[in-house]
Amino acid sequence: MKAVKIVLFLLLSLSFYGCGSYSFTGIQTDAKTVQVKYFQNTAAIVEPGIERTFTNKLQEAIQNQTSLGLTNSNADLVYEGEIVDYRISPMTATANYTASQNRLTISVLVKFSNAKKEEENFEKRFSFYQDYEGDAQLTGSKLTEVVDFIFTRITQDIINESLAKW
Known part of the structure; x- marks a missing residue:
């Protein structure tokens, strides 16, 4: 009976040991530090403050999904770039030739550097992008809601491209 307990304990221990290297996010890196440089807004239409919002959102996403330490210099991984497009386009029209739905599209150019694996x-x-009602003014809380949605998707795409090796 004691031998059965020992065997079961060893099997259980080995199964937990095998789970130790698996990442539920799919992120596999031997890097220890990351730097997110400030993303400038060079789009033709400049919405004040979104460059700071994007930089912070990317830093938060990386910190929430990885164990990488955020640093200001000499990082193993470096993200830098700029917001290159901020565009509002009408998507559907009414009989009165006004937009019943608009679309905000934001594009970010990212340069990713990995010092450990160039x-x-x-x-x-x-x-x-995110669509919103044509009669809504894209200001205040509506602007924050739409921009946050877009930046959440973009930052996830950046993390998937740079760190998640699916």
């Missing part, structure tokens, strides 16, 4: 470096444009 073959993973890239420079890529990430873009996403």
Whole structure:
């Protein structure tokens, strides 16, 4: 009976040991530190403050999904870039020739550098959009809601491209 307990204990221990290297987020990196440089807003239409919002959102996403330490210099991984497009487009029209639905599209150009695996470096444009009612003014809490939705999608796409090796 004691031998059965020992065998069961060993099997259970080995099964937990095998789970130790698995990441539920799919992020696999041997890097320890990350730096997110300030993303400038160079879009033709400049919405004040979204560059700070995007930089903070990317930092938060990385910190929430990885165990990487955030640093200001000499990081293993570096994200830098700029917001290159901020565009509002009418999507559907009414009989009175007014927009019944608009779309905000934001694009970010990201340069990713991995000091440990330079073959993973890239420079890529990430873009996403959110539709909203045509009679809504894109200001205040509505602007915050739409921009947060777009930046959440873009930051997730950036993390998937740079760290998640599916």
